[in-house]
Amino acid sequence: MTTQWRHMTGAERILEVLLTRRSVSPRRLQSPGPNPDELDAILQAGLRAPDHGGLHPWRVIEFRPQNREALAWCFEQEKLRRDPLASPTDLRRAREHATRPPLLLGFVVSPRERSKIPAREQWLGAGAALGNLLAAAHQLGYGAIVLSGERCFDETLVRQVGVQPGEYLAGFISMGTIREAPPQARETLSQNVWSCWQGDLLPGSPDSDQSILPSDRVRGS
Numbered sequence: 001m002t003t004q005w006r007h008m009t010g011a012e013r014i015l016e017v018l019l020t021r022r023s024v025s026p027r028r029l030q031s032p033g034p035n036p037d038e039l040d041a042i043l044q045a046g047l048r049a050p051d052h053g054g055l056h057p058w059r060v061i062e063f064r065p066q067n068r069e070a071l072a073w074c075f076e077q078e079k080l081r082r083d084p085l086a087s088p089t090d091l092r093r094a095r096e097h098a099t100r101p102p103l104l105l106g107f108v109v110s111p112r113e114r115s116k117i118p119a120r121e122q123w124l125g126a127g128a129a130l131g132n133l134l135a136a137a138h139q140l141g142y143g144a145i146v147l148s149g150e151r152c153f154d155e156t157l158v159r160q161v162g163v164q165p166g167e168y169l170a171g172f173i174s175m176g177t178i179r180e181a182p183p184q185a186r187e188t189l190s191q192n193v194w195s196c197w198q199g200d201l202l203p204g205s206p207d208s209d210q211s212i213l214p215s216d217r218v219r220g221s
């Protein structure tokens with residue numbers, strides 16, 4: 001959690017749910033996962049992400065319980081393609097990635113090729129949607145995590161789960177009830193991602209090549 005070492009500011013208190021989101025490993029999840037109404041609300045949160053051109057260049061594939069054994073077989077076969085000498089333990093682990101999560105979604109990025117919207121903005125929009133899905137699950141009280149791994153790059157597996165040419169399987173989202181809390185997140189200072197443009201390009205500006213360091217920022221100013 002971002003706030004374990006110090007008092008929260010007023011803004012942080014308001015954003016507390018968002019600021020306490022953590023990924024929760026499938027090992028720490030148990031049933032039930034989100035119900036159909038909750039899943040629908042989570043997807044609505046994804047659709048509220050910023051999206052240049054309203055293309056929603058992403059979609060999810062739900063893997064329902066009755067199809068998990070088939071998915072586990074696909075995961076096992078993918079592991080064997082990659083490592084023909086995979087041990088029984090390796091294969092069991094591969095299968096568990098399919099069978100363990102209470103709710104399992106494939107997150108697919110579907111950039112529209114003939115769009116005026118640059119591909120990089122479509123990827124950013126898809127990423128923003130992914131962030132919203134995870135934040136929404138957290139806000140509903142569920143644990144969630146996205147995991148890709150080598151299998152998302154395996155052409156055969158990607159086709160087996162219904163990803164079309166021109167689409168990308170970005171990862172698998174697991175969601176469920178938190179059985180065991182994840183370890184606390186290490187605090188990352190906002191200064192690490194912050195800088196302030198000095199706007200000193202006008203001819204004759206002093207120090208036109210010096211930029212302010214993030215550490216110059218005074219908290220709360």
Ligand SMILES: Cc1cc2nc3c(=O)[nH]c(=O)nc-3n(C[C@H](O)[C@H](O)[C@H](O)COP(=O)(O)O)c2cc1C
Nearest residue numbers: 021022023024130145146147148149150170171185
């Ligand atoms: C598209 C995507 C794929 C990811 N794939 C993996 C993965 O295969 N293995 C992994 O350990 N973490 C993966 N991560 C990172 C975790 O989902 C998680 O964000 C990370 O462990 C940090 O935890 P936090 O979200 O609590 O900060 C992936 C993240 C994204 C966005």
